[in-house]
Amino acid sequence: MERIKFGSETKMTILADNCPGCNAYRGQLHQYACVVESCPQCGSRLLRCTCKALSMAESLKITKAVADGITDRSEIRRTSDTGSEHLDASYYEEGVMLWIIRDVTARDQAAAAKMNELLADTGFKHVGKGYAISAEDAARHMGVPVEEARAILEEMQADAVYPGWQDQEGTAKA
Ligand SMILES: [Zn+2]
Numbered sequence: 001m002e003r004i005k006f007g008s009e010t011k012m013t014i015l016a017d018n019c020p021g022c023n024a025y026r027g028q029l030h031q032y033a034c035v036v037e038s039c040p041q042c043g044s045r046l047l048r049c050t051c052k053a054l055s056m057a058e059s060l061k062i063t064k065a066v067a068d069g070i071t072d073r074s075e076i077r078r079t080s081d082t083g084s085e086h087l088d089a090s091y092y093e094e095g096v097m098l099w100i101i102r103d104v105t106a107r108d109q110a111a112a113a114k115m116n117e118l119l120a121d122t123g124f125k126h127v128g129k130g131y132a133i134s135a136e137d138a139a140r141h142m143g144v145p146v147e148e149a150r151a152i153l154e155e156m157q158a159d160a161v162y163p164g165w166q167d168q169e170g171t172a173k174a
């Protein structure tokens with residue numbers, strides 16, 4: 001589903017000219033991971049609801065922005081204590097999970113090696129600071145035609161998710 005722009009909320013009315021969360025003006029999309037953005041499906045706060053109604057590419061950008069924005073470790077602990085079992089019920093939880101994976105793999109080489117093993121099973125390769133997957137592998141894992149997987153990957157990898165991935169050796173952009 002399409003993201004809700006600032007000023008088009010259905011469950012709340014905000015009178016300000018600019019978003020109090022990200023400063024977007026009326027009619028503009030919020031910054032990724034803005035707490036004010038609403039879900040196009042249920043109208044509640046997008047980061048905390050469980051609809052996860054956006055495209056895969058938009059979801060990944062929001063998840064990454066959530067992880068990038070977390071500075072308070074107590075928030076990580078609180079979410080892992082009170083969140084869903086796999087920390088995947090909302091975009092916020094997914095962002096916390098991504099933060100945890102980054103934190104653990106940065107500090108623990110064995111964990112990083114294990115993560116690479118797990119990623120290999122999904123077709124992803126660790127490339128530079130990010131992860132890449134060939135369109136063929138992605139198509140197999142997502143159960144979609146290669147052309148469709150390639151379009152999704154191009155959208156995902158173009159900017160926010162795997163910055164600079166095209167420049168890295170070993171990426172399998174088909
Ligand atoms: Zn906003």
Ligand SMILES: [Zn+2]
Pocket residue numbers: 039040041042043044046049050051052053
């Ligand atoms: Zn929702």
